[in-house]
Amino acid sequence: MKKSLNCPYSMIDQEIICEHKMARVTPEDINTVHNHDGYEVVLFLKGDVNIMIEPELFKMKRGDMFFISPLVFHGIDLEDITGYERIVINVQYEYLKNLGDAETDFSTLFRNCDSANMNHLRIPEESISKFISIAGKLEEALHSKSYGHSVLSKAYLAEFLLLTCKYSENVPPQKKRSSMPVVVSKILDYIDTHLSEDITINAMSAELHYSSDHLSRAFSEATGDSLKHYINAKKIALAQKLLLQNNSPYDVCFMVGYNNYSSFSRRFSKQIGMSPKQFQLSYRAS
Template sequence: MKKCLNFPYTVIDSEIICEHKRARIDPTDISTVHNHDGYEIVLFLKGDVNLMVEPELFKMQPGDIFFVSPLVFHGVDLEDVSGYERIVINVQYEYLRNLGDAETDFSTLFRSTESANMNHLRIPVESIPKFVSIAKKLEEALHSNAYGHSILAKAYLAEFLLLSCKYSENVPPQKKSSTMPVAVAKVLEYVDKHLSDEITINAMSTELHYSSDHLSRAFSEATGDSLKHYINAKKIALAQKLLLENNSPYDVCFMVGYNNYSSFSRRFSNQIGVSPKQYQLSNRVS
């Protein structure tokens, strides 16, 4: 993966975003691992692509659909930048929450028995056109100014999700086929386990029995991110969740392993764009 240490957090600024992406991609456009404040669906159609959804790395095949939960880090590694075709749908957290009803919780699509953060379906090749057709109608409705276009968009999104649910019930779950290097998988597991602590690369290398240089180099090659940068980004993602659960910003600072509130607040503001308190007030869930 190309090393690109931009801020990894992206705000989904529309209720629904749907894009059928077919354009050629220049290698300089490939981003590092990142996360969103809402849900993401990726329907893979063509190309030579590896998808990283922590802590796994998958070789994508036509018909693969990945449902990624909010704040989960993910990214792509393109072996061939000339033919990457996919459909990407982003949905704001609250919008998806309100889309279903008492009997239909669409958020269940975004987790599986193997992962609380991601679900992976493989659609039969002959069924891919059904999904592409619905996504095309959804994209057209989102870009229309016609009367009722937002209602149509909502209906097409629900249809896409319901069709996905149908295949989720009828298609066996995909067996793990991760190609993530062992050392990097251990790093991801270690970071998750110790997010509430002060994490140092030296302490990690001692526990995992690798040199710190090897861990840093292997992690950067696999994800495109620096290990130190990733650790801080993961801590801030956890802080977001804790703030949305109405923990005080001061308490959250120590809950994610920082021992100085000023340092925590500065790091949070740099990554998210607002202070912890401002984030909590603007995103408070009733």
């Protein structure tokens, strides 16, 4: 992946975003691993692409549909930048929560027995056109100004997800073989295990029995991000979850392994675009 140390977090600023992306992709379009505050669905249609959804890396095949949970880091690695076609749907957390009812919890699509972070289905070739058609209607409704377009958008999103549920029930979960390098898998496991501590690359190096230079280089080559930057980004993602659980910003600082509130608040503000307190209040208000 191309190395890019831009802010890895983005807020989904619309209730629903749906895009059928067919344009050529240039190297400048490739971002490092990132996360969102809402849900993401990716239906892969064409290209030579690997997708990284922490902590694994998969070769994508036509008909692969990935469901990525909020705040989970993910990114793409393009083997060939000349043709990458996919449908991407982003949905705000609260919107998806309210889309179903007591009997229909669409959030279950975004996890499975092996992972709370993601789910993966393979859509058969003969059914892909159905999903493309519904996504096209959804995208058209989202860009329309006609009376009732928001109701139509909600209906098409529900139809898309209900059709997905049908395949989720009738198609066994895909057995995925991750192509993530072993050393990077060990790094990701180490970070998850020690996320509430003050993680240093030297301590990680001693425990994993690799040099710090090797760890940093292997991680950067696999993810496009620097190891130090990713550790901080993961801590801030955990801090977001803890803040949304109504823990005080001061307590959260130490719960995610920072020893100084000013440093924590500065890092949080740089990554999220607002202070921990402002973030907490903004979600309470919404």
